[in-house]
Amino acid sequence: MGGPPVTARVWSVQESLEVPFPPQTVYAALADVRRMTEWSTEVIGVWPRGERFVGINRKACWVWFTTCRIVVADPGREFAFDVTTFGLPVARWGYRLTPAGEGTHVTEYWVDQRRRGWRRRVAETLGLLFTGTPPARRAARNRAAMRVTLQRLAAGLRAAA
Template sequence: MEREWTVEESVVVAVEPAAAYGAVAEVRRTGEWSPECRAVWSRSGPLPTGARFVGFNRKGPLVWFTTCRVTVAAPGREFAFRVGTFGLPVALWGYRFEPTGDGSTLVTEYWRDLRTGRGRRPAELLGLVFTATRPADRARVNRAGMRTTLARLKAALERPGRS
């Protein structure tokens, strides 16, 4: 099986793009819907381009943190951030928000593996140690996680009296 370097999943959410963007860009809420990220430390939110935050992740008994930097903060359109561990690039995560024409939004979550070049082997080894996931399996694991994340995001945003 050939290694996948990018993954995308989408869901339609019954809110305007600005509302969906606002929830995602408020990174401190990520633990509400992500199956891997349990909490985020950030000084404020929603975050602008260039802002940094720390993600605290857990998979089974394994716990680790990542350092993140916002690369795209375009309200109502796209939010993305680069993830690193111990100074090594790991991934680019992002969300695109497209109006559907009926007041809903197509939310697309995407991931790109950045473990390439000189730091590839150390970053892959750290990924294996912390996530117990082989590099070749990471795309499959992330696709499943995205489906969970998007389903939880949809439920949170469409819940009556949502905040």
């Protein structure tokens, strides 16, 4: 009986921010995947290859690569990509854009339900080795990173205006 309470693992999170720019402007910035290095807390490099791109990521002393495939490219509405590492499915990252008066309500989301069966265990082990983040803490870490990402996106859009 005693001991810490057990909490259920969180498999998806989202964060939102309203920016004073039209959806098309926000979408153009997000769809230029090379610009992720400007606002992401982890991405330090991007190598675009058509509908796919390789992300080079870093957290403290950990560095890892991901292969991403753009799965939603709906200008002014949504941009999303599926992430794999070593051929193993990891997660979907995306951005939904909703007009809000003169600006845009930007929602960044992450869904980690692509990991299944034995691949899930391998992908989670690799995730721990490469990012230093245990699976149970991944959602909280991603939520905090999303807040920073959205703030940096807004600042980048303001600077470019």
